[in-house]
Amino acid sequence: MKVYPPFVNLPAKIGLFLLCLVICSCNALKRVEEDEQLLTEYSIHADGEKITDPLVNSLVLQKPNSRLLGIPLRLHLYNLAKKDADSSYQAWLNRKDGRRERLESLLSKKQVKRLGESFFVSGYSDWLKRVGEAPAVIDTARINRSVQRLSSYYTNRGYFNNSGSYQLDSTGRQRAAVRYQLDLGEPYLVDSLSRRIASPAIDSIYALNRDASLVREGDVFDLGNFTQERERLTTLFRNSGVWNFQESSITYDILRDTLSRDDQQMHVELNIDNLRRRGDSAVTDEAYRVRRMGNIHIYPDHRFQDGTQKADTVRYDNYIIHFDGRLRYKPKVLADAIFLDQDSVYRDIDRLRTYRQISNLNTFRYPNIELIEAPGDRLDANVYLSARPRNSLAVDFDVTHSNIQRLGFGLGASLITRNVFGGAETLSLSARGTFGLLSDDTQGEDFFSEIGGDINLIFPRIWFPLVDGGNIIPYYMLPKTRMTVGTSFQKNIGLDKQTLNAVLGYSWSSTDFKKHLIELLNIQFVRNVNPDRFFNVYQSSYGRLNDVASDPEYLNNPDLAGFYEPGDTPEDPPNLTIPEGTTGFTDAIINQGLAPTDSQDYADVFRVEERRQRLTENNLIFTSNYTYTKNSKTGINDNSFYQIRWKLEGAGNLLAVFTNIVPFNENDSGKKLVFGVPFSQYLKGEFDFIRHWELNATDVLAFRTFIGLAVPYGNSDDIPFVRSYFGGGSNDNRAWFPYSLGPGSTSNLNDFNDANFKLAMNLEYRFPLVGDLKAALFSDVGNIWNVWDSEDDPAATFNGFSSLEELALGTGFGLRYDFTYFVFRADLGFKTYNPAEPVGKRWFRDYNFANSVLQIGINYPF
Structure with a gap:
């Protein structure tokens, strides 16, 4: 009898659930009053062109109910909740069908009452409302506010004469779509620029860096450029000695002809005022000045609650270190962590780098840097360090x-x-x-x-x-x-x-x-x-060897009789014993000439023995490598970013140099030995690229591609198993179990299939489902091959572009639950294109739930 996995009938169950859900709550208007309309969709048009920019769409305050596969699932869940939970509870109490009485025969009346309250009042209905979504009933007040937000957005981008409106288009009974329409008009341009800067020092710094300005003549007015320019200037001045510069000192005067709607030319004046100080009785102005660093004091082992001065000091490289008793830290280490240098122009970036490097020491808690104005346009600094527990x-x-x-x-x-x-x-x-x-x-x-x-x-x-x-x-x-x-x-x-x-x-x-x-x-x-356990562990290799040994030519050979044991039943052929039988039979075929070297039996046994030696021999891997990673992600909420990682690794090259100086022992295969172990020698390169696109506020499209190649040479014919590549798994091609894909077009050649060349590409669409439960649709492409090593099986080796036909394709869907600190992931993969099948039968051959693969993982795969 064929036994199916427990999730074989999963689609039928899901379909039945969805069908029941639709039958029970197919009326999406269940919570919509007769004089109301359900919002089904919306669109934004500017000068007749549809706007798809996610930023512009985020300005709309009212949006339709979310959908899954075209079904407003969360709306239906909300509609399943009792509208009046209290009345439902009272009706349940008044029922006369005997169900409540039977409960009371098992539980007390008080317990039954609490059970009913938790189910009707605070449990079932509340849960449905919480995970569900109330109907998006059209609210003209929110629509008008959306029009105003859209209009303000384009006003801030130079379209001062824009006008906005909306219209409702019926899409069915009590259903409507909203169409936002904006007439932008001609944009206003920055015609000319001027500046009025009170501080001579600020004026000089600005003049030297004017070419980097983000507000330029001839550009369309964009309020965002003005905001970014203020931030740029603030950073520039603080890194040029003006330590106390305030962004509020920067303002712009914009002059334009308000009487003519046809004149879109604007004059922009940059104003930078002096520093304003608020005293007890008056506000005073003070010109910004460039400051240089004065004395820099370092207080290691500082206790913030203890205001006493340290008794001992030591000066090191223009830094004054204060301590009591014995200084526990080398002065050079403290000085190297401070980037504020005496007599140098103050730079805010040096202060930030000091914070980071002190934290990098992992010896102190987050430091406190105090800047004090000193005579002669100087700044003295006190760096307070609080030690972590030793x-x-x-x-x-x-x-x-x-x-x-x-x-x-x-x-x-x-x-x-x-x-x-x-x-x-x-x-x-x-x-x-x-x-x-x-x-x-x-x-x-x-x-x-x-x-x-x-x-x-x-x-x-x-x-x-x-x-x-x-x-x-x-x-x-x-x-x-x-x-x-x-x-x-x-x-x-x-x-x-x-x-x-x-x-x-x-x-x-x-x-x-x-x-x-x-x-x-x-x-x-x-x-x-335990190398003698090889054939106990790697059953596929044992099966291939045993299939050769089951030939009557070998079974009837008296010289091999001691290598077999009877089968499980009298009808079963004898099997090779482990390890004596497998070792003896292999030696007879390869070394004693029992089979011709050009026969298929010899080739099969030789491959099995070669793999056994490779996986049972001890490995000495002596490598050097370099890894470069670039990640453009700016924060935890940044869902549009890319990451590039590439790695170069060389193994055994230093030891190979020493073989020309010091005589190394060799094994029977001529491999150099270090402490009786042949050292591995290879070159390896990897490239990994990840790209995420934020499609809207909730949906993300994620892509990854990986290329890896390891080439053995010199003292090695193969790559060590621990440094080779495999296909399949929860972070790779999810339609195959780990180590079960490839190499090439082979099918389950070994228990753990590995190779030295890998190509992989993954595409995943991620979207929310209900609450913290999220879903994904994915497509995984990839495979592994042997190239430039000892493997000679054409089905397992990469033979040029024609081998790309052996790229496996797995598709599927998955669920993820976000626990805040980690994400639990379950993916169901289907073999869409299986290169292990015969040509012409590779597409959708095992595309069913019986042959699907369930992968469990922690966090996202990429």
Whole structure:
């Protein structure tokens, strides 16, 4: 009997639910009075042209009820709620059908009463109203206000003579659409510019930077340009020594002919007044002046509630450091974190960079910088630093999900010590353990565990022996040096692994949007604890080998008799034993000439043995890499942005250089060994691009493309499994399980399919559903291939543009629930184009719920 997954009948259930919902509340006018009209749609037209700009559309105050697949779902949910919950409750109390009495026989009357109140009064109806949406009844007052907002918007953009109106168009019984119409007229232009600046210092600074002005002669008047120009000038003056400049000092006088509607020329005068100070009895004017920095005082370990002065001082590089007893911090570290320099012109950006770098030290809380006017147009600065606790303990618990782990529970603890060597270094000792269940497509037992620990040492600067990192990467770029040594023990995932790793890396941010990461050394040693379990874990490889061994030619060979065990039933053929039988049969075929080297049996056994050796041998991966990331996102509410990430990695090149100096041992294959392990050698490049478009206030279109290629050479014929690519999974092509897609047009060739070349593209339309429940429609394209490595199967290798026909296409839909701190995601993917099927039968072959794939994930995939 064929057993279907529990979600096979899901579409029928959803359809039945929607049908019942439509039958019960198909009347969208249920809450619309006879003298009212339901708003069904609206449009904005300016000079006869339809406006689709999301910003302009956001000015409309009243909009139609939201729709899902053309159905006003939330309106129907709202209509299901009882209009008068109290009367419904009273009717329920007065019912004589015996249902309430039967409840009272099980519960007390008081409990039944409370149950009815919670259901009718505060529960069922309130919930429907909360997740639903009241009908958008046309409100002419709100429509008129929308007209005024639209008119004001275009007035601010130079269309001073515009006029607005609206009309209602009937779209059915008690239904209407609103058409907003604006006659813009001719825009007004900035004909000429002049300025009146009270402060000579401000006037000089403005004259030097006038060409960068956002208000230019000949441009259409736009109030937004004037606002941005005020912000630009304020930033300019504060970064040019005018530390107390106020944006309110900037005003504009706009002169135009108000008697003639045909004269669209405007004269704009820029006014910058002096600083106004409000005293006890009068307001005084003072000319803005350029200030230079005077004395700069640093107070580490400052206690804000203690106003006493520090007894001891030390001067370092024109900075005066105040302390009591012993100074716990190296003066150079404190001085390097301050970008305000004595005798230099004050710049507000230096103050902001000081805040950021002090926070980057991870030793002090957010600092306080006090600026005090001093004689001679000077500014003295007091920098107050409050230290964080030297030692702290952090314990965390989390729920994890990955391509291998169906569900995991992690527990970790970290001991953090700050200012280890007096230079604001941070040392952390961490231990972690993860326990849980494996995904359904893994072999063996369901339970897994992983324990590990790390030692991390972070320097808030570029550290390298005999090199001043400040001359390489400026401190305002928030440089960090990270040294990590760690180990982990993984049980019941694959062959069980022990991993040792060490990292020496540098990171910095050249701007707020650009980040750089260099790992000068990234060393990883992977030891397979139970290599003899290979054929127990990788059942596909065992099945391929056993299929060859089941040929009567080998079954009847007396030299191979000891490699078999009887089948589960007398009718079943014998199977190779593990590991003696599999090892002996492989040796007989490959090394003892039992099968001709040009036969298919030899090729099949050779491929299985090659994969076994690759996945069971220990790996030493000695790499250096560089990663560049640019993200244009300006804030958490920015839904229109892009992100570019590219990475270059080289492995084994330094060790290869040493082979020309120091003689290395070699294995039987001629590979150089380090501590008895062949080191990996390859070049790897990745490019990842993400783009989001905000379609309106709630809907987002997200796109991602990924290209990755790793080429082995020298001491390697293949890429280590831990550094190779795979297809499928909750963050990749969601119509396939992890490691089940590809390579190329192969179908489930191995239990965990990997390759060294990957192409992937994802497109996802995200929109709200009900409350915090959101939905998405997605399309995933991609595959993996082998290229320039030891794989010779034409179906698994990339052979030029013709191989692009093997790009798999998965489509589907998903639900997301926003828990504020994270998003829980469930996606249902359908195999739309499956390259593993025969040519001509690849489209929609398994496009059904029985063959769909449910992916569970945390947060958005990209």
